[in-house]
Amino acid sequence: QVQLVESGGGSVQAGGSLSVSCAASGSIYRFNDMGWYRQAPGLQRELVAKITSGGSTNYADSVKGRFTISRDNAKNTVYLRMNSLKPEDTAVYYCNAELVPGWYRGAGHVPGGSYWGKGTRVTVTS
Numbered sequence: 001q002v003q004l005v006e007s008g009g010g011s012v013q014a015g016g017s018l019s020v021s022c023a024a025s026g027s028i029y030r031f032n033d034m035g036w037y038r039q040a041p042g043l044q045r046e047l048v049a050k051i052t053s054g055g056s057t058n059y060a061d062s063v064k065g066r067f068t069i070s071r072d073n074a075k076n077t078v079y080l081r082m083n084s085l086k087p088e089d090t091a092v093y094y095c096n097a098e099l100v101p102g103w104y105r106g107a108g109h110v111p112g113g114s115y116w117g118k119g120t121r122v123t124v125t126s
Contacts, residue, residue: 022095
């Protein structure tokens with residue numbers, strides 16, 4: 001069973017920085033894209049940033065130049081460093097990972113799929 005566990009987040013004043021991380025359970029698994037989405041109250045979930053297994057990145061325009069996504073493939077962990085935070089960055093941040101289908105030792109054949117963490121809250125006060 002693939003599980004994504006987020007950590008980090010919290011509350012910070014505008015202009016401050018926070019980091020969040022997300023670890024996928026089981027180092028045996030391989031993932032294609034891993035990324036971060038966020039959902040503010042009353043709004044739809046939106047992409048923040050994603051990163052391929054090869055390290056190519058994609059950012060929402062609203063966070064370009066302020067946020068940095070990275071990953072450690074050996075640890076199946078994705079990170080998001082958030083600088084120059086704004087009140088409009090306030091949201092629940094969700095980790096997402098696209099599992100590569102295949103045969104995995106101890107788990108057998110596992111179909112590919114998109115997995116989500118439970119979310120971690122980021123609050124930016126003005």
